[in-house]
Amino acid sequence: xxxxxxxxxxxxxxxxxxxxxxxxxxxxxxxxxxxxxxxxxxxxxxxxxxxxxxxxxxxxxxxxxxxxxxxxxxxxxxxxxxxxxxxxxxxxxxxxxxxxxxxxxxxxxxxxxxxxxxxxxxxxxxxxxxxxxxxxxxxxxxxxxxxxxxxxxxxxxxxxxxxxxxxxxxxxxxxxxxxxxxxxxxxxxxxxxxxxxxxxxxxxxxxxxxxxxxxxxxxxxxxxxxxxxxxxxxxxxxxxxxxxxxxxxxxxxxxxxxxxxxxxxxxxxxxxxxxxxxxxxxxxxxxxxxxxxxxxxxxxxxxxxxxxxxxxxxxxx
Amino acid sequence: xxxxxxxxxxxxxxxxxxxxxxxxxxxxxxxxxxxxxxxxxxxxxxxxxxxxxxxxxxxxxxxxxxxxxxxxxxxxxxxxxxxxxxxxxxxxxxxxxxxxxxxxxxxxxxxxxxxxxxxxxxxxxxxxxxxxxxxxxxxxxxxxxxxxxxxxxxxxxxxxxxxx
Numbered sequence: 001x002x003x004x005x006x007x008x009x010x011x012x013x014x015x016x017x018x019x020x021x022x023x024x025x026x027x028x029x030x031x032x033x034x035x036x037x038x039x040x041x042x043x044x045x046x047x048x049x050x051x052x053x054x055x056x057x058x059x060x061x062x063x064x065x066x067x068x069x070x071x072x073x074x075x076x077x078x079x080x081x082x083x084x085x086x087x088x089x090x091x092x093x094x095x096x097x098x099x100x101x102x103x104x105x106x107x108x109x110x111x112x113x114x115x116x117x118x119x120x121x122x123x124x125x126x127x128x129x130x131x132x133x134x135x136x137x138x139x140x141x142x143x144x145x146x147x148x149x150x151x152x153x154x155x156x157x158x159x160x161x162x163x164x165x166x167x168x169x170x171x172x173x174x175x176x177x178x179x180x181x182x183x184x185x186x187x188x189x190x191x192x193x194x195x196x197x198x199x200x201x202x203x204x205x206x207x208x209x210x211x212x213x214x215x216x217x218x219x220x221x222x223x224x225x226x227x228x229x230x231x232x233x234x235x236x237x238x239x240x241x242x243x244x245x246x247x248x249x250x251x252x253x254x255x256x257x258x259x260x261x262x263x264x265x266x267x268x269x270x271x272x273x274x275x276x277x278x279x280x281x282x283x284x285x286x287x288x289x290x291x292x293x294x295x296x297x298x299x300x301x302x303x304x305x306x307x308x309x310x311x312x313x314x315x316x317x
Numbered sequence: 318x319x320x321x322x323x324x325x326x327x328x329x330x331x332x333x334x335x336x337x338x339x340x341x342x343x344x345x346x347x348x349x350x351x352x353x354x355x356x357x358x359x360x361x362x363x364x365x366x367x368x369x370x371x372x373x374x375x376x377x378x379x380x381x382x383x384x385x386x387x388x389x390x391x392x393x394x395x396x397x398x399x400x401x402x403x404x405x406x407x408x409x410x411x412x413x414x415x416x417x418x419x420x421x422x423x424x425x426x427x428x429x430x431x432x433x434x435x436x437x438x439x440x441x442x443x444x445x446x447x448x449x450x451x452x453x454x455x456x457x458x459x460x461x462x463x464x465x466x467x468x469x470x471x472x473x474x475x476x477x478x479x480x481x
């Protein structure tokens with residue numbers, strides 16, 4: 001049973017990129033492309049989702065993701081309600097469904113869900129009425145599908161194709177839902193070489209089974225790359241004794257102009273944000289000519305519009 | 318009943334002749350994807366219009382979106398001019414219910430406030446469901462609802478009309 005697709009293979013919920021068919025991913029990217037120009041208009045709105053209510057259900061704090069979902073929904077003319085819900089860990093399971101039931105009673109059409117627990121969006125998707133769609137905006141270490149999609153959109157915009165690329169994902173893959181979503185999307189789209197680079201303590205065991213090459217050394221890992229994706233290093237990882245210090249990490253795994261020079265000369269540098277300058281990435285690189293970090297944010301709006309429009313077009317079928 | 322439709326090029330020429338005396342130099346021609354763009358391209362040439370040609374894809378403005386979903390191949394709208402205060406000639410291949418034209422006008426107004434919009438269609442086939450009528454029509458006929466008029470473009474660029 002695939003919760004994400006309808007019987008006839010259309011998008012029903014967006015929960016993970018794992019197993020999402022290539023045709024659907026491509027359709028989302030193509031649709032996002034046509035939404036790109038809406039942001040340039042005098043009236044930055046199209047009436048597709050007029051009269052629909054979208055609830056941003058954020059059980060975990062977020063600025064960028066929540067804001068871009070909100071802008072995307074508003075550009076589609078939906079009504080948006082933002083809920084930042086602090087959870088008490090004991091009663092989480094019950095509390096989520098109570099919240100969802102209450103909001104459903106307010107005639108919600110779509111939930112955008114961010115939660116610190118893996119599987120939260122799945123859990124809600126299993127529970128909601130048939131006309132309601134759920135978008136996972138990040139669940140624990142599991143998945144962040146719209147981030148993965150906007151990263152694919154960025155790569156396609158700058159590189160055109162996927163079948164001839166070498167892509168490196170650098171840093172804390174172990175705790176990163178972004179990295180998981182990226183790896184699934186890159187392999188589905190036919191990228192022949194996906195690499196993960198990081199210290200042993202920050203790479204999940206058995207990550208090779210996801211179809212990636214593992215490197216523990218930046219010099220070897222970055223050589224010949226077309227795309228370099230840096231991941232955010234969570235400060236709390238330092239306390240967990242997985243790393244000696246931020247300075248030490250930067251020395252070995254921080255992206256500096258010297259290390260970037262090992263990749264192809266036209267390689268692009270991506271980061272899902274928020275960045276730790278001087279920890280995983282040097283400011284010269286983050287603000288440099290090869291950085292596409294700010295375009296990623298802009299593209300995130302078009303990609304989220306595409307996802308919401310496709311879901312709303314199926315939800316009421 | 319199944320009388321064959323006239324040649325598309327004849328109709329376009331007829332349409333251009335009708336439009337020409339009324340066309341001001343600042344008029345912007347805008348075609349609606351896909352057939353309307355083909356007709357608009359021809360008119361743009363025949364009328365020797367000096368303004369750039371605009372194109373509209375009205376998929377994001379359709380009123381049947383919640384029933385049929387998003388069209389899989391939405392083309393970007395391209396209006397390479399500021400249409401504030403301008404005269405617009407909106408072009409489509411076939412006028413039927415009028416819903417496409419309504420959607421196109423809604424989209425145009427999201428780009429600015431034109432001074433006027435006139436509508437030119439290759440064929441007005443009747444069956445209107447909205448108070449929308451063409452200012453110029455190459456041909457006015459009545460076609461039963463279950464039939465479709467189709468404009469297609471061959472590889473050599475030739476336009477042909479068919480009834481099915």
